[in-house]
Amino acid sequence: MSQVDVLRIEPKTRNEVALLAALREAESQVTFYKRRTMELQAMNILNESYCKTLLDQLAFQEEKKGQKKEKGKLMGDGLPVLLSGDWFFERVVEFEAWQQQEGEEKAARLATREGHRLALEEYRVQVEARKEQIAARRAEWAEEKRQWEEEKEAAKAVKRKFSIPKPKLGKLPPVIPRPRARETGGDSGDELADVDADDDKQGDSD
Numbered sequence: 194m195s196q197v198d199v200l201r202i203e204p205k206t207r208n209e210v211a212l213l214a215a216l217r218e219a220e221s222q223v224t225f226y227k228r229r230t231m232e233l234q235a236m237n238i239l240n241e242s243y244c245k246t247l248l249d250q251l252a253f254q255e256e257k258k259g260q261k262k263e264k265g266k267l268m269g270d271g272l273p274v275l276l277s278g279d280w281f282f283e284r285v286v287e288f289e290a291w292q293q294q295e296g297e298e299k300a301a302r303l304a305t306r307e308g309h310r311l312a313l314e315e316y317r318v319q320v321e322a323r324k325e326q327i328a329a330r331r332a333e334w335a336e337e338k339r340q341w342e343e344e345k346e347a348a349k350a351v352k353r354k355f356s357i358p359k360p361k362l363g364k365l366p367p368v369i370p371r372p373r374a375r376e377t378g379g380d381s382g383d384e385l386a387d388v389d390a391d392d393d394k395q396g397d398s399d
Contacts, residue, residue: 247288254295312372319369326366334362 337360348355 247285250292251288254292306374309372309374316369316372323366323369330365331362334360 341357341360344357345355
């Protein structure tokens with residue numbers, strides 16, 4: 194006789210009534226625990242899947258960063274951990290906050306580098322324009338000195354006093370300050386600043 198058939202028996206005595214009631218209660222509890230077991234199994238599968246995703250993301254971040262970050266480790270010792278309770282929830286929240294902060298800092302660094310790159314491009318354009326101005330001024334100055342020498346020789350030939358002062362190069366366009374990078378240690382553009390400094394020294398000495 195199956196269990197279903199037993200539950201359908203019509204009790205005839207008080208003992209049979211009590212036994213049948215107890216059996217039905219036990220059957221109800223078994224059904225509840227079966228359903229609860231299935232729910233826990235499903236929750237465990239979801240936890241394992243979510244944990245694997247977080248660990249993969251963390252491993253990628255740590256490998257890319259090249260250094261250890263204690264806040265980014267959900268399971269630091271690599272041993273199995275029961276994914277339930279406030280502890281795991283707090284670790285997940287902490288990890289997600291750290292991940293968001295890393296993303297914001299990375300975006301800020303990229304924006305800073307891009308701004309510095311654009312500033313360097315503008316700086317190079319200005320430096321090239323300044324070099325052209327200096328070259329043009331030097332050419333003019335060379336012509337002024339040539340004419341001055343001719344006039345001086347002409348005055349000397351006729352024994353006439355020559356009191357015109359020798360032309361000077363004069364003050365060159367000021368050095369253009371090079372944009373500073375806050376976090377990049379590159380020296381690109383330094384040679385341009387050196388050229389500017391050399392031009393100024395020569396201008397002052399002449």
